[in-house]
Amino acid sequence: MKKALQKNNKATLLATALFAALALTAGGSAWAQKLACHNVTIVSPYPPGGTTDILARMLAPSMQQELGVPVIVDNKPGASSNIGTEFVGRAKPDGCTLLLGNNTGVVINRNLYKLRLDPVESLAPIAEVAAVPLVLYVNPSKVAVTTPAELLQELKKDPQKYSFASGGSGSPQHLAGELIKQSKSVEMLHIPYRGQGPALSDVIAGHVPIAFETTTVVLPHVKSGAVRALATTSATRTKVLPDVPTMVESGFPGFVIENWYGVFAPANTPQPIIEQLNKAVNTALRAPNAVEALDKMGSSDVAGPAGQFADFIAKEAPVWTEVVEKSGAKVD
Structure with a gap:
């Protein structure tokens, strides 16, 4: 009887220890997935009312619901978006400070201004939002x-x-x-x-x-x-102007330009946080109000994984470097 009780006690202790270990693992996993933020701030590097600001405010409510923390939009305009872009590039890489950036601030300005931070190097792509x-x-x-x-x-x-x-x-x-x-x-x-x-x-x-x-x-x-x-300047005719030809159709081979917009975190943000934020952005893009708004803008469907957006930026950056160099564009 005593041996049986000892055996049962050992089994109980083992089960308790195993449960505690599993609970600790689950708790640790949940903790790792939860952003350590009082709120997430999306920096719009332009004044209120523009496309960048509109997109940031479109994403915020759904992202807040997905992430479980308040998501606010903070406008930091100036210097052709360089001020807000640099602010995010210098922020702590914890997923709490994000940028709603575009091709001007991320891949074009680096060829025109003497920047203290290269946006391509100081930012981590999370998700593309729109391409207009x-x-x-x-x-x-x-x-x-x-x-x-x-x-x-x-x-x-x-x-x-x-x-x-x-x-x-x-x-x-x-x-x-x-x-x-x-x-x-x-x-x-x-x-x-x-x-x-x-x-x-x-x-x-x-x-x-x-x-x-x-x-x-x-x-x-x-x-x-x-x-x-x-x-x-789209590759094919846009739904919002179906009777208007493209530049390519009009005798300008390869003349395809889109204003793209995307969400970025500071470089060195941990990959699990990048993936969590990517999921939150893509969930927001699937919301009915976002689908309707993007359709009215003539935006193509650009939702996808973070790696896809990172690959896009890597290919896009040298394209704009060449365009700036060939055009001879200067900051006036």
């Missing part, structure tokens, strides 16, 4: 053309007459104009503005006749007739 094509458009009362081919004829006929607007030197909208000049040996004077909004306003007012802008921003003005869309 540009539209080549004109003020119809100032440039009586309906196609890029007709625009080229005008530019060649009077090389000193025309200018094009952008929201700033080095922006995709600026570099798209430089690519037209470079690829077709034509001249247009670049007029940089402090943001895409003022650039669009001056084209509508007739002060500058030509510009590129994202489908998101220019679409209402195309529909109203205030501006005329000549072509898009």
